[in-house]
Amino acid sequence: MFLRLFNLDAQSLWQDEAIQFFVASADTFSLVIKRAFSGATPPLSHLINHIFFKAGESDFILRLPSALFGIASLPVFYLVSKKIVSKQAALFALLVFTFSPFHIWYSQEARPYAQLLFFGLLSTHLLFIAIERRRIIWWVGYGLSMFAGLASQVFMGFMLMAHFLWVMIYHRQRLTAYTAAAAGAMIPFIGLIPFYIRSYRVSIGSMGRPGFSLTELGYTFFIYAGGFSIGPNIADLHADRSIRMLEPFWSSIAIVALVFGGLLLFGLIFLSKKNESQWLALCLLGLCIPIAGAALYALGIRYNVRYTITAVPFFCIIAGCGLAHLFQKHRYLWMILIIGFTGITTFSLYNYYQNPYYEKENVRDAMAFWRHVPGRVALLSNQDATVKRYLDEAEKERFIPIKKYSDLITTINDFFNSPENISAWVVLARDWGQIRENQIRQRYRVVSEQQFTGVIVLLLTKGSRSIFH
Numbered sequence: 430m431f432l433r434l435f436n437l438d439a440q441s442l443w444q445d446e447a448i449q450f451f452v453a454s455a456d457t458f459s460l461v462i463k464r465a466f467s468g469a470t471p472p473l474s475h476l477i478n479h480i481f482f483k484a485g486e487s488d489f490i491l492r493l494p495s496a497l498f499g500i501a502s503l504p505v506f507y508l509v510s511k512k513i514v515s516k517q518a519a520l521f522a523l524l525v526f527t528f529s530p531f532h533i534w535y536s537q538e539a540r541p542y543a544q545l546l547f548f549g550l551l552s553t554h555l556l557f558i559a560i561e562r563r564r565i566i567w568w569v570g571y572g573l574s575m576f577a578g579l580a581s582q583v584f585m586g587f588m589l590m591a592h593f594l595w596v597m598i599y600h601r602q603r604l605t606a607y608t609a610a611a612a613g614a615m616i617p618f619i620g621l622i623p624f625y626i627r628s629y630r631v632s633i634g635s636m637g638r639p640g641f642s643l644t645e646l647g648y649t650f651f652i653y654a655g656g657f658s659i660g661p662n663i664a665d666l667h668a669d670r671s672i673r674m675l676e677p678f679w680s681s682i683a684i685v686a687l688v689f690g691g692l693l694l695f696g697l698i699f700l701s702k703k704n705e706s707q708w709l710a711l712c713l714l715g716l717c718i719p720i721a722g723a724a725l726y727a728l729g730i731r732y733n734v735r736y737t738i739t740a741v742p743f744f745c746i747i748a749g750c751g752l753a754h755l756f757q758k759h760r761y762l763w764m765i766l767i768i769g770f771t772g773i774t775t776f777s778l779y780n781y782y783q784n785p786y787y788e789k790e791n792v793r794d795a796m797a798f799w800r801h802v803p804g805r806v807a808l809l810s811n812q813d814a815t816v817k818r819y820l821d822e823a824e825k826e827r828f829i830p831i832k833k834y835s836d837l838i839t840t841i842n843d844f845f846n847s848p849e850n851i852s853a854w855v856v857l858a859r860d861w862g863q864i865r866e867n868q869i870r871q872r873y874r875v876v877s878e879q880q881f882t883g884v885i886v887l888l889l890t891k892g893s894r895s896i897f898h
Contacts, residue, residue: 432528433499433536436782438489441793444859446539447814450491453478469625473580474541488539488793495543499536502543502742503527505550510746512557513708515753518699522749525692525770530656530777532741541581542738548578549588549739553715556592559610560603568610575614583625587719588739589614595714599707641724645732649720651682652734653744654689655773658780658787664883667861681776688769689748691762696751715743790858790883793819798879798886799854800824806888809840810856811865829853837865838872845891852876852890858883 465472510519552574559567578585700709719740755763796819813830877888
């Protein structure tokens with residue numbers, strides 16, 4: 430609990446969180462839903478934020494639902510694990526899940542992914558009960574939890590597919606009841622399918638290079654093990670994905686691969702020795718289907734490991750089984766791997782909380798800096814939602830959003846074409862490779878600049894060097 434609440438609002442919101450804030454801060458439920466669907470996202474997480482905003486519209490309140498869903502996932506994870514493996518193995522799996530840097534990251538981010546993982550676990554737990562007790566009330570509960578997951582994020586569909594395949598293979602006599610429950614969860618979303626398809630087509634090519642490779646697969650397991658705060662940071666990976674860029678991090682990559690590779694291997698051995706193969710199959714389906722689904726999704730839009738978050742509990746169960754197997758059979762090797770696991774998670778969590786290299790872009794401090802500069806100088810930025818989050822109503826009058834990166838130079842040119850505009854601050858965040866920053870430096874006179882984590886603030890003036898080509 431402490432890890433998911435600690436320093437919850439220490440870092441600035443980033444663009445996606447700021448959009449979550451914008452949607453959830455609408456005046457009415459209907460407007461929240463309208464804003465959510467305009468961004469091609471299901472509305473449940475925004476509605477929950479909207480309710481929490483009754484206590485105040487702070488960054489802490491915005492992120493609090495994710496933290497609470499992350500905390501609530503721990504006991505549900507244990508119930509799911511205890512059904513699949515022994516109590517001892519379930520406790521080891523809970524240890525891995527509790528200290529998972531990946532899960533802690535999304536338990537502290539104002540996005541629907543911690544919520545999605547919670548409903549994925551809850552639906553799995555209710556599925557077990559429905560199969561055992563054969564009462565319609567439990568199938569209704571399963572359908573409602575699946576509906577809540579789909580209303581949180583469409584990637585809940587990966588969990589639904591894993592459940593369907595598992596029931597079809599090992600519990601075919603329950604397939605009719607399962608199909609009815611799953612259909613009940615999906616029917617409300619059928620009318621939205623054409624909308625999501627159109628939104629997906631619009632997004633194709635706008636989110637970076639699409640595709641999936643063995644490198645992406647390796648990166649996925651690395652992130653499951655160590656989170657985003659070990660090895661190269663996200664900005665570096667966007668700017669340069671070559672092997673050369675990874676050279677400074679080979680030692681940490683190798684340690685994570687050896688420790689968690691060993692845990693997964695021994696975990697699979699442990700599961701394969703159980704009398705019931707269905708549990709090994711469920712873990713493999715729960716792990717592989719989300720990754721395969723996200724890989725197919727990435728044929729048009731850049732692959733992102735967060736789309737596979739429902740696979741993380743099964744990764745932790747297999748790793749926990751590895752610890753249980755070694756504890757029973759190979760104590761010395763268990764000691765080595767438990768030390769390795771402790772070192773990896775401790776180092777990653779320390780970096781997450783303390784190392785600026787792994788911080789989100791710090792738009793909040795950038796706006797605090799701009800607020801105290803002398804004069805009523807205009808502000809231009811590519812971070813529309815994030816910048817507005819940290820401006821008051823009067824300051825917003827001095828803000829000019831840059832809607833698209835392709836419009837950056839045009840927007841600045843149009844601003845300086847007005848005779849009364851002689852200077853402007855430009856805030857750039859998530860400028861992978863400093864491409865837009867370099868364009869600005871080549872075209873305009875930069876008389877002042879200030880650096881923040883992931884953000885640069887430039888003061889431009891109109892003059893002899895501001896010649897537009």
